[in-house]
Amino acid sequence: MGKLKLYCGLLGLLLLASCQQPPADTAAKTQAVTASHQAIEWRLATSWPKNLAGLGMAPERLAQLVEQMSNGRLVIQVYGAGELMPALSVFDGVSKGTVQMGHSAAHYWKGKAPASQFFSSIPFGLNAQQMNAWLHHGGGIELWQEVYQPFGILPLAGGNTGMQMGGWFNKPIMSPADLKGLKMRLPGIGSKVLKKLGGVPVDELAGRELYSALQTGAIDAAEWVGPYNDLPLGLHQVAKYYYYPGWHEPGSSMEFLVNQQAFSALPADLQAIVKVAARAINQDMLDDYTQGHIAAMDTLISEHNVQVTPFPPEVIAALKQARDEVLTEEAAKDPMFNKVLQAYLANEAAVKRYFHYTEDALN
Amino acid sequence: MGKLKLYCGLLGLLLLASCQQPPADTAAKTQAVTASHQAIEWRLATSWPKNLAGLGMAPERLAQLVEQMSNGRLVIQVYGAGELMPALSVFDGVSKGTVQMGHSAAHYWKGKAPASQFFSSIPFGLNAQQMNAWLHHGGGIELWQEVYQPFGILPLAGGNTGMQMGGWFNKPIMSPADLKGLKMRLPGIGSKVLKKLGGVPVDELAGRELYSALQTGAIDAAEWVGPYNDLPLGLHQVAKYYYYPGWHEPGSSMEFLVNQQAFSALPADLQAIVKVAARAINQDMLDDYTQGHIAAMDTLISEHNVQVTPFPPEVIAALKQARDEVLTEEAAKDPMFNKVLQAYLANEAAVKRYFHYTEDALN
Numbered sequence: 001m002g003k004l005k006l007y008c009g010l011l012g013l014l015l016l017a018s019c020q021q022p023p024a025d026t027a028a029k030t031q032a033v034t035a036s037h038q039a040i041e042w043r044l045a046t047s048w049p050k051n052l053a054g055l056g057m058a059p060e061r062l063a064q065l066v067e068q069m070s071n072g073r074l075v076i077q078v079y080g081a082g083e084l085m086p087a088l089s090v091f092d093g094v095s096k097g098t099v100q101m102g103h104s105a106a107h108y109w110k111g112k113a114p115a116s117q118f119f120s121s122i123p124f125g126l127n128a129q130q131m132n133a134w135l136h137h138g139g140g141i142e143l144w145q146e147v148y149q150p151f152g153i154l155p156l157a158g159g160n161t162g163m164q165m166g167g168w169f170n171k172p173i174m175s176p177a178d179l180k181g182l183k184m185r186l187p188g189i190g191s192k193v194l195k196k197l198g199g200v201p202v203d204e205l206a207g208r209e210l211y212s213a214l215q216t217g218a219i220d221a222a223e224w225v226g227p228y229n230d231l232p233l234g235l236h237q238v239a240k241y242y243y244y245p246g247w248h249e250p251g252s253s254m255e256f257l258v259n260q261q262a263f264s265a266l267p268a269d270l271q272a273i274v275k276v277a278a279r280a281i282n283q284d285m286l287d288d289y290t291q292g293h294i295a296a297m298d299t300l301i302s303e304h305n306v307q308v309t310p311f312p313p314e315v316i317a318a319l320k321q322a323r324d325e326v327l328t329e330e331a332a333k334d335p336m337f338n339k340v341l342q343a344y345l346a347n348e349a350a351v352k353r354y355f356h357y358t359e360d361a362l363n
Numbered sequence: 364m365g366k367l368k369l370y371c372g373l374l375g376l377l378l379l380a381s382c383q384q385p386p387a388d389t390a391a392k393t394q395a396v397t398a399s400h401q402a403i404e405w406r407l408a409t410s411w412p413k414n415l416a417g418l419g420m421a422p423e424r425l426a427q428l429v430e431q432m433s434n435g436r437l438v439i440q441v442y443g444a445g446e447l448m449p450a451l452s453v454f455d456g457v458s459k460g461t462v463q464m465g466h467s468a469a470h471y472w473k474g475k476a477p478a479s480q481f482f483s484s485i486p487f488g489l490n491a492q493q494m495n496a497w498l499h500h501g502g503g504i505e506l507w508q509e510v511y512q513p514f515g516i517l518p519l520a521g522g523n524t525g526m527q528m529g530g531w532f533n534k535p536i537m538s539p540a541d542l543k544g545l546k547m548r549l550p551g552i553g554s555k556v557l558k559k560l561g562g563v564p565v566d567e568l569a570g571r572e573l574y575s576a577l578q579t580g581a582i583d584a585a586e587w588v589g590p591y592n593d594l595p596l597g598l599h600q601v602a603k604y605y606y607y608p609g610w611h612e613p614g615s616s617m618e619f620l621v622n623q624q625a626f627s628a629l630p631a632d633l634q635a636i637v638k639v640a641a642r643a644i645n646q647d648m649l650d651d652y653t654q655g656h657i658a659a660m661d662t663l664i665s666e667h668n669v670q671v672t673p674f675p676p677e678v679i680a681a682l683k684q685a686r687d688e689v690l691t692e693e694a695a696k697d698p699m700f701n702k703v704l705q706a707y708l709a710n711e712a713a714v715k716r717y718f719h720y721t722e723d724a725l726n
Contacts, residue, residue: 068635069432127722129492129525132646133653162492163721227717245724272431273636279643283495290496294717308720354590354657357671358526359490360726361608363718 040270042076042262044101045094047087047108049208050080054228054292055254058159058285059103062256065277074270076101087206094257095151102257103158106144107188115147115336118344119155121164121249123190123323125344128160128251128286130351135253136279138347143340154263156278158256159285162293164246165230166311167223168214168239173311176318185210185222189326190248196322207233214238223248227300228292236300241309247319254285403633405439405463405625410450410471412571413443417591417655418617421522421648422466425619428640437633439464450569457620458514465620466521469507470551478510478699481707482518484527484612486553486686488707491523491614491649493714498616499642501710506703517626519641521619522648525656527609528593529674530586531577531602536674539681548573548585552689553611559685570596577601586611590663591655599663604672610682617648 044063048056063076079099081087090102091109107120119140126134134140135157144155167186171178180198191201202219207229210222215238222239223246224230236242256278263271300306311319327345331338407426411419426439442462444450453465454472470483482503489497497503498520507518530549534541543561554564565582570592576582578601585602586609587593599605619641626634663669674682690708694701 065635065639069632069639071630071632124725129649129653133650136647136650137654163725165720226721244720246721247725250725267434269432269434272428276428276432276639276643279646280639283642283646284499286492287496287499290492290714290717291500293721294713297717297720298713310724350657350661351653354653354660355726357528357607357660358589358609358656359722361673362487362526362610362613363723 038073040074040266042074042100043079043084043098044076044103045079045081045084045090045099046102047081047090047104050078050083052207052229053232054161054225054285054289055103055159056080057288058254058281059101059256061284062103062158062277062281065280066273069273069277070270074266074273091151091153091257094153094259097152097259097261100259100262102255104255104257105252106155106255110188112151113147113336114330114334115143115340117188117337118340119144119147119253119255120188121252122327122344122348123193123248124250124320125348126251126351128162128253130348130355131160131251131253132157132282133351134344134347139343140347143343147336147340148257149260152260154258154260156256156258156275157282158254158278159282160254160289161225161249161252162286162289163251164223164226164249166243166246166248167221168210168230168235169221169241169243170214170217170239171220172241172309173243173315175312176315179315179318182221183219185213185219185224186248188248189323189330192326192330193248193319193322196326197318210235211238225252226289226293227296228289231296231300236304236306240307242300242306243309243311245311247311247316256281401436403437403629405437406447406461407439407441407464407466408444408447408453408456408462409441409465410444410453410467413441413446415570415592416595417524417588417648417652418466418522419443420651421617421644422464422619424647425466425521425640425644428643429636432636432640433633437629437636441466454514454516454620457516457622460515460622460624463622463625465618467618467620468615469518469618473551475514476510476699477693477697478506478703480551480700481703482507482510482616482618483551484615485690485707485711486556486611487613487683488711489614489714491525491616493711493718494523494614494616495520495645496714497707497710502706503710506706510699510703511620512623515623517621517623519619519621519638520645521617521641522645523617523652524588524612524615525649525652526614527586527589527612529606529609529611530584531573531593531598532584532604532606533577533580533602534583535604535672536606536678538675539678542678542681545584546582548576548582548587549611551611552686552693555689555693556611556682556685559689560681573598574601588615589652589656590659591652594659594663599667599669603670605663605669606672606674608674610674610679619644 044059046059059078063078066074066076085093088108090104093099094102105120106116109116148155182199185205186194186201187203191203194201207224211234213219214222331341407422409422422441426441429437429439448456451471453467456462457465468483469479472479511518545562548568549557549564550566554566557564570587573585574597577585694704
């Protein structure tokens with residue numbers, strides 16, 4: 001209390017003193033004094049290289065918005081993958097409070113909480129618009145909070161890549177039989193779907209490792225994100241076919257992870273600033289990806305003569321059936337997975353009924 | 364300067380005085396004092412009934428976020444249509460500074476600035492995701508600012524209804540010939556498209572007037588928004604067919620209008636708070652509409668036995684051709700319309716090329 005009294009008294013004296021000078025903008029000065037007095041510093045660890053297009057830009061933009069809106073009272077320092085901790089240690093880092101925030105993708109934590117996978121993307125599931133609607137007005141975010149609550153983490157939607165591409169292939173996929181033995185980089189539920197059809201999913205490869213893995217034939221195929229991120233990796237130089245659509249990730253949501261204790265310690269206005277900034281960035285990343293994808297796709301086709309090839313309908317049908325089986329199997333193993341699955345499937349069916357009359361009817 | 368000095372001195376004294384009491388939470392008190400001292404009050408006029416689902420909720424939510432994030436330093440009072448000014452006077456009200464903000468739809472201002480219509484929705488044009496991407500990462504918002512700059516208004520995207528429905532009809536539409544003489548409530552560019560095919564668009568009817576206009580036969584058809592807003596109006600009780608898709612408005616953007624002078628007078632942190640809150644609400648409205656539409660559509664079909672009917676392909680083709688003609692004609696009349704049209708069409712073509720490989724390929 002003594003310290004607070006002293007601060008407060010000093011602040012008062014400072015303000016009185018500043019009035020003795022001819023003030024160009026007294027209100028601004030008042031704020032500046034308040035700001036330096038109350039500055040809180042947070043660290044945010046990401047699972048991406050710093051400033052990677054799309055994924056890597058979102059946390060930087062969040063930090064910028066928070067600093068502007070809080071007038072410097074909350075400053076978030078962003079660290080890329082490996083700077084403070086490995087890419088896949090972000091969840092633990094936020095849980096333990098090593099960092100106050102993280103930016104990552106929920107399916108990475110399937111080992112800790114299988115239900116986390118619903119908050120990235122489900123094969124043949126919700127697209128970006130449907131996902132955001134379910135999260136924010138359909139009960140999704142409340143389930144996500146329930147899944148992360150035991151870890152002391154508050155999840156916030158942290159952007160979306162939009163619908164992804166089917167990936168880069170060095171073997172043509174003419175029928176479901178061609179998936180047998182296919183070594184493909186593919187994460188999350190999608191990898192289990194591929195496995196069910198006889199494929200060999202490779203889960204652990206990072207984006208920068210894909211080029212050489214395809215080049216050396218260590219893998220036959222790889223999906224990363226979509227043109228915006230795939231073009232800079234040069235995957236078109238080491239793969240023959242660019243398949244579509246991205247059945248495995250129809251709208252991949254990213255996440256901001258917030259240490260619950262650090263969040264609760266913030267005053268209410270800074271809590272609101274963090275949440276609203278995340279909400280704005282959640283949309284901004286999708287906007288960035290949409291424009292980035294369309295430009296990069298045009299470049300891939302017109303400058304690099306990439307062959308963009310559709311999966312045959314019978315392959316799509318087989319993958320879809322396998323997805324339903326995988327989801328049922330996973331639900332039997334984990335009650336929370338089953339709880340989220342039931343909510344997700346009910347919403348998926350309802351929104352697809354509506355999109356039948358709207359988006360799907362006006363291509 | 365004298366007044367500022369006095370304020371500043373008083374603030375200093377207040378802070379000193381507050382330190383004499385045993386402070387439960389001095390930091391919070393400091394903020395509260397600062398807040399009451401600096402409170403700025405804005406008025407926001409909308410073109411909707413207060414608290415109308417979707418459209419009417421967005422400005423209330425914006426005001427709430429701004430108040431929370433600014434800790435009460437910026438308070439926005441929301442007025443529904445007719446409370447301070449008629450629904451269609453919002454643009455003038457913001458331009459003149461009668462109110463600091465407005466919430467409306469840009470196509471209403473086609474008489475003042477024909478190019479404003481690109482920032483609502485263009486028939487067969489961008490859907491919500493594509494529109495947000497174009498606005499925020501494709502140069503769209505800069506063009507919008509250029510269109511409103513002569514009026515002293517800063518535009519911000521203010522939500523989206525998602526793709527709308529084709530409307531409520533009492534005459535079946537079997538071929539383009541059935542559009543001849545059709546009296547239909549339809550705004551914006553869509554109304555010109557209908558007129559070109561021999562229809563009689565009625566532009567001025569507000570939502571609450573549609574029920575009796577359909578019931579009395581004053582009009583043959585009406586589009587409003589989509590199930591979320593259409594169901595409460597009871598339009599299914601006075602129309603036989605619910606047509607789809609909403610070719611005329613594939614993703615209607617709303618707008619926050621900000622008086623440029625009032626905005627410039629805000630300190631930088633409050634400017635950021637207004638902009639970021641608008642960005643968050645822009646997504647929140649779409650999320651709200653998506654979930655609202657799907658629930659209301661299920662109710663219309665399962666409880667009210669509504670016949671949801673597709674426009675025949677030849678009707679869609681005729682409407683699309685008419686749209687191209689209308690856009691070309693309008694561009695010849697107004698250089699700014701033409702400038703925005705060229706940018707819009709280039710983006711529309713590029714994003715549709717990409718969606719062909721993604722969203723459109725995985726329905």
